[in-house]
Amino acid sequence: MYNYNQTLKPFGIWMDGHCSWLNSLEWDISPTEMKETNVTVIAAFHKVWKIHVTILQERLHQASHFDYTFTIKNHSNRDRVIKFVYHHNSNSNDEQVVSMVSSSEKTVMHYNGNKISLLATHFFQHENFHLAVGERGTIWNEKTGNLTLSPIWRGSQESMMVTELHMSKNEERVGRVWGVQGETEEDVQQAHFQRLEYNHLGFVAKQIL
Structure with missing residues (x-):
């Protein structure tokens, strides 16, 4: 049975200090699982804030x-002024693990032995977003909804991405979060740019309309 709770766990919406x-x-x-398109669609509605989030998870060939x-x-x-929050935690605690923010590429890199992971986020309306690496309790201020400046971290593959959205009533925004893994920086950068160029706008419209 599909564990949608595990899919939802990294995602949050911040508003008014919570x-x-x-x-x-x-x-x-x-x-909803759409087998013919290899896509799982999860709709989430906040009962008080009246915020509706739809997540489409595409099952890729590379696990x-x-x-x-x-x-x-x-x-x-x-x-509304809200923030879309993504918390990545691979539960890998090792002093050899190094995590860092690439300010030039606007990505997060996790180095763990011979494995390199890259995380990225993108909203199609060019909203401001912030990245930080480290334990959530250290880098995340829930009251303000802000991340502490933390461009490098050792000991765990943990990071957060926060995007601020100014939304009018009934307005809708579309965005993405993706991650790739490889043995070299060239591998992950190539996979990253392939995902970056993928036309998800048409893909999303086709699935939710």
Whole structure:
């Protein structure tokens, strides 16, 4: 059976000093598996904030890669300033692990022995986003919804990405989070650019309309 709770665990919406994680009871969840397209669609609706999040998980051929496309819609009758939060934690605690933010590429890199992982996020409306590496309790301030400046971290493959969204009532935004893995930086960069160029706008519209 598909464990949609595990898929939702890394994602949260922050508003007014509180981060509501999508796997919490604050959300009504409706999962759908679309076998003919190798896509799982999970709809989540916040019962108080009237925020609707739809996550599309594409099952890739490489088990070590992942790609999520999501839409966020403000169903309330007022403008909202929210933050989309993604928390990555591979539960790998090793002093040899080094994690860092690549400011030039706007990605997160995790180095663990002969394995290199790259994480990236992108909103199609060019919103501001921030990246940091390290333990969530150290780098994340839930009250302000901000990340501490932390470009390098040793000992764990943990990182966070936070995107600020200014949304009018009934406005919808589309974004992505993806991760790739390889043995060299060239491998992960090549896979990263392939995902970056992939046309998910048409893909999303085709799935949710």
